Amino acid sequence: MVELWAGFLVSFGVVFVAELGDKSQLMAMTFATRYKTWHVLVGITVATAIVHLGSVAIGFGLGEALPTAWINVIAATAFFGFAAWTLRGDSLTDEERRKAQRPARSAILAVGLAFFLAELGDKTMLATVTLATQYDWAGVWIGSTIGMVAADALAIVVGRILSQRLPERTIKYGASALFALFGVLLLVEGISDLAG
Template sequence: MNGFVAALVLSFGVIFVAELGDKSQLMALTFATRFKPWPVLVGITAATALVHAVSVGIGYGLGATLPTGWISLIAGVAFLIFGAWTLRGDELTEEEKGKAERTTGSAILAVGGAFFLAELGDKTMLATITLATQHGWFGTWLGSTLGMVVADALAILVGRLLGRHLPEKFIKYGAAVLFAIFGIWLIVEGFIKVL
């Protein structure tokens, strides 16, 4: 197996397995209950490609790490705000509902921004940095990005199926709880890294 293919396959496998049950996969499931699947997947893909490009750059070129503790703290606070915002809720008229279903830009930005913050300093970022120190940068970047997107696409499918069969109130409270859990998780990770 040549270097590119080995880096691609290894990175895909490692990141796919690391992502199973990870907070990012749970986030994808949560977002999929609120937005159409394609904007969620586009947001995840864009954020993942960017974070993993940074990871590969660090691992391949510098061998250094970002101050991930502070990034985790900021992301954690952001997720607590997302949870409170979800609980507050918004009421849409029928016209606004139709427009919201057609609008994908804001969903892409919301999902992409949330995933970008959540992935900075995450185990998949650190795994990608480690892989990039030992393998080619392009194969590592492509494999790690694809591994994460495929794992999160599975969560999106599950989220869409749940969204069709669960009452809206249950989804709202469930999403708020998940955002709060992500926020607390990130804050704890941040404090551990900072201290």
Template sequence: MSAFLLSTAVIFVAELGDKSQLMAMTFAARYRARDVLIGITIATALVHLASVGIGAAIGTSFEDYQGTISVIAGVAFLGFALWTLRGDELTDDEAAKARNSTGMALLAVGTAFFLAELGDKTMLATITLSTQEGWLGTWIGSTVGMVAADALAILVGAAVAKRLSEKTITYAAATLFALFGLVLIADGAGWLSSV
């Protein structure tokens, strides 16, 4: 229980103001809030399960690969930016179907969050916590903490979507994805050069 409570609190606080919250807002402006929350929960549960497994198996030596993982995730985010812009060419009917398609939302949100969290501070915090606390409590707690923080962002994103045009949302989402990608690449390159 202490592992659960500690990891919930640590990851909730670590997630506040993180790029994942901005992504949650962006996705909530494009897809149904329920689908975004489900996608985030699935991706977070998988990443944090891997994190506690890594923490239990090899401890903190995983940090040696953080730079490479950040660069790969950054390139993927640049791809998401292009994909978002390309999606602007959908007909109104196709765009409505995409917004209302649970499968499309789960795939987009789940993939983006999975890649964003690889090597992120919340993943590293979960690895670290699992080396000191029980893996099950750490896994459940870290997942709950992150999903709770991102749920706040989803509420904001859904409210913003009601006030902005689809074109504005598309360009804002593409810009955010590109910025996240560039930050991840720069962070990974900096990490790699310090090794």
């Protein structure tokens, strides 16, 4: 049970921070201007649960196949990459913005499909794969899914109340610093395991 909670808490925190200022968070804000908030949140939740379940399966498989010390070094490298990716930032293309604003028969299906496609290969998916190599798969799956939905819900609420985004620069630097910190911790642990 301790492993489940550890996986949940770490994954929730990492994915919540990773999602702040991410392209899919911008999509959530855009969809919320067209559809009811609960339709958007249901679509996001279903898509995220599916993508992150696949991510966890990949990460769990890697965790079983590779020695722990090398997993830590690879995971550290991935987190440094996530830090750089976060500093670079994300924005919606005109095509993605048009898709988010186009009316659809079913708002939940439209949002879910858009989020499913947007999350494939995204940093939150890759972070989930990485975390699943280290922590309990169920905790990572539940934590990463709830972390992403919570961050997108926050964006929708803030967007609706304030009609503007969170301070992008602060979020970008804070998220990048947290990814780098996770990278340093994993690298130290991996090098320590390899040396021992």
